[in-house]
Amino acid sequence: MRMTKQRQTILDVLKMDKTHPDAESLYYEVRKLMPNISLGTVYRNLDFLADQGLIKRLHVSGRQMHFDGDMDDHHHFECRKCGKIIDVPLSEEPQTLSLPFDHINGRIDGFSVSFYGVCEDCSEN
Amino acid sequence: MRMTKQRQTILDVLKMDKTHPDAESLYYEVRKLMPNISLGTVYRNLDFLADQGLIKRLHVSGRQMHFDGDMDDHHHFECRKCGKIIDVPLSEEPQTLSLPFDHINGRIDGFSVSFYGVCEDCSEN
DNA sequence: TTATTTGCAAAAACTTTGCTGATAA
DNA sequence: TTATCAGCAAAGTTTTTGCAAATAA
Numbered sequence: 001m002r003m004t005k006q007r008q009t010i011l012d013v014l015k016m017d018k019t020h021p022d023a024e025s026l027y028y029e030v031r032k033l034m035p036n037i038s039l040g041t042v043y044r045n046l047d048f049l050a051d052q053g054l055i056k057r058l059h060v061s062g063r064q065m066h067f068d069g070d071m072d073d074h075h076h077f078e079c080r081k082c083g084k085i086i087d088v089p090l091s092e093e094p095q096t097l098s099l100p101f102d103h104i105n106g107r108i109d110g111f112s113v114s115f116y117g118v119c120e121d122c123s124e125n
Numbered sequence: 126m127r128m129t130k131q132r133q134t135i136l137d138v139l140k141m142d143k144t145h146p147d148a149e150s151l152y153y154e155v156r157k158l159m160p161n162i163s164l165g166t167v168y169r170n171l172d173f174l175a176d177q178g179l180i181k182r183l184h185v186s187g188r189q190m191h192f193d194g195d196m197d198d199h200h201h202f203e204c205r206k207c208g209k210i211i212d213v214p215l216s217e218e219p220q221t222l223s224l225p226f227d228h229i230n231g232r233i234d235g236f237s238v239s240f241y242g243v244c245e246d247c248s249e250n
Numbered sequence: 251t252t253a254t255t256t257g258c259a260a261a262a263a264c265t266t267t268g269c270t271g272a273t274a275a
Numbered sequence: 276t277t278a279t280c281a282g283c284a285a286a287g288t289t290t291t292t293g294c295a296a297a298t299a300a
């Protein structure tokens with residue numbers, strides 16, 4: 001794996017960004033540091049970094065794929081009005097979600113929980 | 126709300142389909158019953174039916190939006206290899222997922238759990 | 251040195267939309 | 276009767292890709 005300046009910058013910016021951006025939003029952020037980077041490079045590197053397990057793909061409501069640089073185990077809350085994605089840290093208490101795992105014949109290697117609702121900002125309006 | 130033949134057929138076919146199809150796959154299924162239906166009509170009706178709460182949108186790994194006609198509360202398992210989506214019924218036991226809900230200032234009106242792994246078919250190969 | 255990556259632009263993939271004729275209620 | 280919907284095709288949006296030049300190791 002070759003760490004180009006572009007790849008490193010994309011990774012750094014995503015890790016500092018807590019908004020779970022899509023490729024285009026991240027592209028605009030990265031361009032502030034590296035004005036000549038192309039959108040294609042951002043797409044290619046997000047794909048590469050996700051395949052390497054350095055970032056996560058997020059499947060949310062809109063058409064676009066979103067990304068998360070925070071690799072700590074956590075979940076998400078998505079606002080139905082503005083689409084904002086907010087981190088939901090795991091509780092200190094043990095996680096106990098009772099589900100009939102045995103009915104899936106295959107191995108489960110991960111899971112994610114998404115909460116939906118209306119965020120504080122949108123509730124006020 | 127006007128129940129056209131197209132809308133009814135799309136709804137019926139989706140409710141019988143357990144594969145959680147995207148718009149195009151559903152289009153091919155519906156065309157078997159209604160050869161002149163257009164893809165645009167399928168897109169418009171899936172959108173309409175989801176907005177009416179008669180079907181659910183599913184946000185999964187691929188580029189396309191997927192749909193689920195099963196409105197009973199349940200979760201999903203997604204195969205990392207073939208992308209297949211399998212239903213995970215809720216357990217009979219009480220669901221207890223301990224999370225610090227109070228840190229979200231807004232109202233939560235739903236949540237979904239997605240499991241990831243490799244399905245039985247893909248494990249064998 | 252050389253396999254990999256980049257920027258650019260074109261293409262592909264997916265979804266939405268404008269318009270006109272059809273139709274459910 | 277008439278507001279809503281369908282079919283068609285064109286346009287819009289998001290993502291991928293081919294290629295020649297650049298570059299990390």
